[in-house]
Structures are given as structure tokens and as C-alpha cells.
Amino acid sequence: MNILITGGTGFLGQALIRQLLARGDSVTVLSRHAETVVKRCGVAVKAVERLNELNAEEDFAVVINLAGAPIIDSFWTSPRKQLIRESRITLTEQLVDFMAQCSIKPRLLISGSAIGYYGDQGDSVLNEQSSMGAGFAAQLCHDWEQAARRAEPLGIRVCLLRTGLVIGGDGGFLQRLLLPFRMGLGGCLGNGRQWMSWISQDDWVAIVLAMIDQAQMHGVYNATAPNPVTNCEFTETLARRLNRPAWLPIPAVFLKYGLGERSELLLSSQRVLPERLLAQGFSFQHTQLNTVITLSLAG
Numbered sequence: 598m599n600i601l602i603t604g605g606t607g608f609l610g611q612a613l614i615r616q617l618l619a620r621g622d623s624v625t626v627l628s629r630h631a632e633t634v635v636k637r638c639g640v641a642v643k644a645v646e647r648l649n650e651l652n653a654e655e656d657f658a659v660v661i662n663l664a665g666a667p668i669i670d671s672f673w674t675s676p677r678k679q680l681i682r683e684s685r686i687t688l689t690e691q692l693v694d695f696m697a698q699c700s701i702k703p704r705l706l707i708s709g710s711a712i713g714y715y716g717d718q719g720d721s722v723l724n725e726q727s728s729m730g731a732g733f734a735a736q737l738c739h740d741w742e743q744a745a746r747r748a749e750p751l752g753i754r755v756c757l758l759r760t761g762l763v764i765g766g767d768g769g770f771l772q773r774l775l776l777p778f779r780m781g782l783g784g785c786l787g788n789g790r791q792w793m794s795w796i797s798q799d800d801w802v803a804i805v806l807a808m809i810d811q812a813q814m815h816g817v818y819n820a821t822a823p824n825p826v827t828n829c830e831f832t833e834t835l836a837r838r839l840n841r842p843a844w845l846p847i848p849a850v851f852l853k854y855g856l857g858e859r860s861e862l863l864l865s866s867q868r869v870l871p872e873r874l875l876a877q878g879f880s881f882q883h884t885q886l887n888t889v890i891t892l893s894l895a896g
């Protein structure tokens with residue numbers, strides 16, 4: 598199958614491309630830096646830097662849209678917020694415009710989103726029908742999803758991935774936590790009661806492959822494991838696996854002072870269940886956080 602991917606050079610994109618190539622799919626990556634595509638994704642992958650370099654006659658069966666400027670790395674100044682939004686929403690709009698011009702239309706668009714859509718909803722159990730939350734991340738996810746849905750009137754099947762915190766491989770948020778935790782500086786964030794909905798990188802990739810293979814899948818899916826944990830449970834599990842103490846809670850006020858508005862990403866509570874995936878028979882390989890952290894640390 599011929600597949601076009603944005604954000605293919607990223608943490609999730611690289612893991613996905615390894616599996617697509619292993620299945621015999623052809624992959625083209627749209628990247629700001631074509632030279633990094635070969636380095637990160639291998640010589641079998643074709644790279645383009647602009648959509649207009651693509652041939653509208655080429656038959657891309659599937660388009661997978663993962664690109665976006667990192668959301669936690671820098672203060673959410675107005676220009677940074679604009680970049681975070683444009684790198685997702687404007688790019689998605691351009692991608693749908695390209696799909697509209699293709700002489701053979703792609704059959705499927707799989708487009709990114711995140712559980713940030715739900716904002717901060719305390720202990721409420723959230724499924725795909727739950728209401729949108731408040732805040733910058735929630736609005737970003739909503740608008741990103743709406744941009745992708747513009748492909749539906751073109752007769753293209755659209756799957757939207759509300760991804761949780763992805764654990765596995767050699768990147769993602771677990772890698773960022775290792776240094777402070779190894780130094781014994783890990784601790785619950787705020788009151789530690791906020792829910793963290795995680796997923797293994799292997800399961801995330803398997804969900805995307807299922808979306809490609811199963812024509813009945815469409816619409817929004819929570820890409821999270823069925824057992825979310827509180828921040829304190831997460832902290833204790835990681836500290837135990839690293840054999841380090843994690844006694845020092847970090848008060849919410851410190852996080853708000855140090856990170857500004859971005860602290861919402863660490864303090865918001867999202868107890869998300871993958872209800873639609875479970876209802877449609879998706880079988881998760883990793884359901885226990887402890888196991889996934891152990892495997893990630895061993896890898």
C-alpha cells in the first residue's frame with residue numbers, strides 16, 4: 598500500500614514506519630528537512646519537503662497526519678501558541694486540500710489529536726462521547742480534529758487518534774522523566790490525584806495498523822490503555838522500577854510558576870478509557886503500566 602505520512606520523523610512516526618516497511622508498504626514522508634527522513638526512517642522511505650512536490654496522479658491509499666511542533670518544550674507565548682496551532686491545524690488544512698486535488702483520492706486519513714481534548718475532568722471516566730474540556734490544549738485538539746474532518750465530505754474515511762501519554766521506545770515523555778527520577782528528584786505533581794492515561798508505543802502502532810486494515814473503523818478513538826493511573830501511582834511505579842526514592846512532591850504552585858500555562862499538561866486530570874477500541878474488539882498487548890515501564894527500561 599502507498600502511504601503518505603506527516604511527522605514521520607518523530608517518536609511515533611518512526612516506530613510506525615518501521616512496522617509499515619516490515620509489512621511491505623511504500624512510505625513517503627512530508628518533512629521540513631528531507632535529509633533527516635533518510636537518517637531517521639531509512640533509505641526505503643521517500644522524502645518531500647512540500648506538498649506541491651507530490652504528484653497529484655500518485656495513488657496514496659492512506660494519509661497519516663502526525664506533524665506538530667512540540668507542545669511542552671517552550672513557554673506558551675502568543676507566537677509559540679500560534680506555531681503549535683499552525684503546525685497542526687494549518688498543515689492539516691493544506692493536507693486535506695492536497696487530498697481533494699488528487700485524481701485518485703486517498704481512501705483513509707488518520708489524523709492526530711490527544712486526550713488533552715478533555716481538559717481537566719477530575720475523576721470522571723471519559724469515553725469518546727465525553728465533552729470537550731477548557732484550555733489551550735483542548736481547543737487545539739478540537740480544531741485539529743475539525744480540520745481533519747474536512748476530508749469526510751470528499752468521501753474519505755477519517756480516523757482521529759486521541760492519543761494518551763505514549764510509553765516505549767527510546768523517546769517520549771518517559772525518557773524525559775528518567776534523569777530527575779534517577780537523581781532521586783522524582784515526586785508526585787501537585788496533589789498527585791490527577792489521572793494519567795497512558796499507552797504503550799507498540800499498542801499505539803497496532804491501533805494505526807488496525808485503522809488501515811479495518812474499513813469499518815472511522816471517527817474518534819481514544820488511543821489509551823484500559824487502565825489509567827493517578828499521577829501518584831505513576832510516580833511510585835517508575836520510582837520502584839528505578840529503585841529510587843520519590844518522596845518530594847512538587848507543589849502545583851511551583852509548576853504553575855515554573856512552566857506557566859503549560860503546567861495544565863501536567864496538572865489536568867483525564868481518566869480516559871478506549872471504549873470504542875474495546876467495543877470493536879481491539880486487543881491491547883500492554884494493559885499494566887508496571888510491565889510497560891519495565892520493558893521500556895530494559896529496551
Ligand SMILES: NC(=O)c1ccc[n+]([C@@H]2O[C@H](COP(=O)([O-])OP(=O)(O)OC[C@H]3O[C@@H](n4cnc5c(N)ncnc54)[C@H](OP(=O)(O)O)[C@@H]3O)[C@@H](O)[C@H]2O)c1
Nearest residue numbers: 604606607608609628629663664665666684711760762763
Ligand atoms: N508522544 C506522545 O505521547 C503524544 C501524545 C499525544 C499526542 N501526540 C501527538 O502525536 C503527534 C506525534 O507525536 P510524536 O511524539 O511523534 O511527536 P514528535 O516526536 O515531536 O514529532 C512530531 C513531528 O512533527 C514535525 N514538526 C515538529 N515541529 C514542526 C513544525 N513547527 N511544523 C511542522 N512540523 C513540525 C517534525 O517532523 P519534521 O521535522 O520531519 O518536519 C516531528 O518529527 C504530535 O502531533 C503530538 O502532539 C503525541
